[in-house]
Amino acid sequence: MTETFRRVLDAFRARLGVRGLGKRSGARLDREDRLGRALAVLEAGLQALPREKRRRQLELMPQKLRLALLSRMATKQMSSLPSGAFRSGFGGRSSCILERRKGRFRARQGLGGLEARTQYLGLDEALQQLAVLVQLRAALPDAGALEDESWHRLFQRHSARLCPEGMQLAFRGVGCCLALRLEGPYTSDVRAALVQCRAFQAAGHGGWPQLRGLLAELRQRKRRRRSSEEAANHVDGVYCKLLQGRLLRASRQALAALKASEPGRSSLLQSELKPAPEVLAAYLERLPKALVREIHGQRWLDKGHLRFSNTRQQEYGPQVSDAMELLDAPPVPAPLCCRALALRVRDAALHQGIEASGLGGDCFIRVNLYGEGGYMHKHMDSKKCFGPVIACCSLLSDWPANRQIGLCGSSRAKDATMTFYDTGGSAYGLAKVLRTATVAIPRRSLYFMTGPSRFQWQHGIKKEHCPKERLSLTFRSLCADAPKAKVKAKAAGVLKRPARISCGTSPAGRKAAAWGAGGVLPRSLAAPTPRRSH
Numbered sequence: 398m399t400e401t402f403r404r405v406l407d408a409f410r411a412r413l414g415v416r417g418l419g420k421r422s423g424a425r426l427d428r429e430d431r432l433g434r435a436l437a438v439l440e441a442g443l444q445a446l447p448r449e450k451r452r453r454q455l456e457l458m459p460q461k462l463r464l465a466l467l468s469r470m471a472t473k474q475m476s477s478l479p480s481g482a483f484r485s486g487f488g489g490r491s492s493c494i495l496e497r498r499k500g501r502f503r504a505r506q507g508l509g510g511l512e513a514r515t516q517y518l519g520l521d522e523a524l525q526q527l528a529v530l531v532q533l534r535a536a537l538p539d540a541g542a543l544e545d546e547s548w549h550r551l552f553q554r555h556s557a558r559l560c561p562e563g564m565q566l567a568f569r570g571v572g573c574c575l576a577l578r579l580e581g582p583y584t585s586d587v588r589a590a591l592v593q594c595r596a597f598q599a600a601g602h603g604g605w606p607q608l609r610g611l612l613a614e615l616r617q618r619k620r621r622r623r624s625s626e627e628a629a630n631h632v633d634g635v636y637c638k639l640l641q642g643r644l645l646r647a648s649r650q651a652l653a654a655l656k657a658s659e660p661g662r663s664s665l666l667q668s669e670l671k672p673a674p675e676v677l678a679a680y681l682e683r684l685p686k687a688l689v690r691e692i693h694g695q696r697w698l699d700k701g702h703l704r705f706s707n708t709r710q711q712e713y714g715p716q717v718s719d720a721m722e723l724l725d726a727p728p729v730p731a732p733l734c735c736r737a738l739a740l741r742v743r744d745a746a747l748h749q750g751i752e753a754s755g756l757g758g759d760c761f762i763r764v765n766l767y768g769e770g771g772y773m774h775k776h777m778d779s780k781k782c783f784g785p786v787i788a789c790c791s792l793l794s795d796w797p798a799n800r801q802i803g804l805c806g807s808s809r810a811k812d813a814t815m816t817f818y819d820t821g822g823s824a825y826g827l828a829k830v831l832r833t834a835t836v837a838i839p840r841r842s843l844y845f846m847t848g849p850s851r852f853q854w855q856h857g858i859k860k861e862h863c864p865k866e867r868l869s870l871t872f873r874s875l876c877a878d879a880p881k882a883k884v885k886a887k888a889a890g891v892l893k894r895p896a897r898i899s900c901g902t903s904p905a906g907r908k909a910a911a912w913g914a915g916g917v918l919p920r921s922l923a924a925p926t927p928r929r930s931h
């Protein structure tokens with residue numbers, strides 16, 4: 398299985414190498430542009446809502462933001478939305494996913510404007526088919542880039558060459574509007590999916606009203622009994638829900654940009670802490686259950702300094718000692734979902750124009766599980782050991798509870814907040830703090846720490862800023878000249894595996910062992926050896 402997966406990863410990497418994902422233009426926008434963009438997304442999103450909902454959202458909006466939005470609309474300075482808000486094929490262009498359901502797996506792969514998926518299979522077979530799909534993607538141009546007939550001929554040629562006997566595929570067209578992923582219904586006929594893809598492209602230029610009409614029509618076509626009104630209501634229901642999340646984000650960004658444009662305020666963190674790209678958001682909607690289950694099946698590390706903090710960790714990939722030195726030991730293989738997520742994170746970094754070398758399936762992954770009130774001391778992730786970009790996904794095990802998000806409401810109160818401390822680049826725990834800033838890290842979001850937020854500021858999570866159980870996964874590249882440990886690891890992970898807790902026969906040892914396997918260690922048992930490693 399590992400061998401198969403490695404082939405998938407190699408093919409994936411080759412594809413990235415060949416195609417390159419290019420930098421997003423305008424990644425470094427000045428303040429005005431940023432505000433303009435955020436307001437434009439906000440306005441377009443509001444326009445896509447039914448009137449009642451729109452009014453309600455406007456009422457909920459902080460006054461400052463509402464005024465900015467209205468004055469912007471009044472002076473007609475908006476950029477050319479909605480057509481500008483549509484990017485065809487976005488999201489489905491190259492996504493590569495393994496889905497799990499009831500112990501069976503299904504591969505899904507973006508084909509640039511189209512998406513293909515297999516039926517549910519055993520893990521090995523699904524991985525093999527994922528590898529085939531990745532190769533197919535590498536061999537094909539984007540579905541919209543050629544005439545449908547020529548694309549279809551190419552598709553037939555390559556699928557005949559690559560797809561094994563009996564491989565069953567279903568296809569659908571995908572598009573994107575207002576940072577929402579639009580999906581047609583699956584069909585076994587690739588030509589029908591091409592028609593969906595073209596329809597998304599054509600409707601995209603008419604903005605949301607046309608796309609909504611198309612989505613309703615596609616849904617109606619799939620279930621013939623449904624009336625057009627029912628289908629339109631269904632589309633409204635689904636997309637309004639999604640839009641609310643996007644609106645929340647857009648309004649936050651607009652507010653942040655507004656704040657940043659006030660004289661005397663630093664916009665440093667807004668520009669350096671990049672928010673999650675939409676590509677990943679849909680993925681994070683689906684992933685957590687499987688991921689959380691998989692992570693709970695693994696062992697937690699025994700790190701003295703974590704015992705007070707109601708936090709547990711796992712680490713995968715290259716082995717690094719507590720002194721932040723690379724161990725001469727084989728990498729610890731990450732659970733499948735973590736690896737898949739690592740690939741997506743790397744993809745997301747490339748989409749954002751962020752340096753991504755060293756990220757991906759083989760990078761260093763740390764899993765942090767915070768209990769309620771769990772915290773992380775302020776620190777700077779080791780400069781000598783880890784690269785210039787740290788990516789982190791925030792997840793929670795009770796993820797469905799977050800369904801009722803509202804614009805600027807208080808329902809996000811369960812999300813965690815990270816505090817940043819400007820130490821002018823010093824990594825010492827006692828370094829003088831010049832200023833602090835807080836950043837919300839909502840569940841199912843991804844952030845990248847780059848530039849000053851990585852090397853100038855320290856970061857940490859306060860007890861009172863983690864009101865609910867939180868799971869985070871950090872992804873780091875290793876520096877080429879990371880210091881090597883002089884000691885040799887005896888076996889995989891030995892230097893940091895739970896040696897003390899696994900053999901405890903005293904009551905204290907037994908309780909500690911329970912902690913290592915999922916319980917919470919009482920304060921009285923914590924060992925006084927808080928050597929922190931980041």
Ligand SMILES: O=C(O)CCC(=O)C(=O)O
Pocket residue numbers: 763765773778789815838856869870871931
């Ligand atoms: O959980 C987080 O978001 C941050 C984790 C972190 O800073 C670390 O593991 O070094």
Ligand SMILES: [Fe+2]
Pocket residue numbers: 776777778856931
């Ligand atoms: Fe950190």
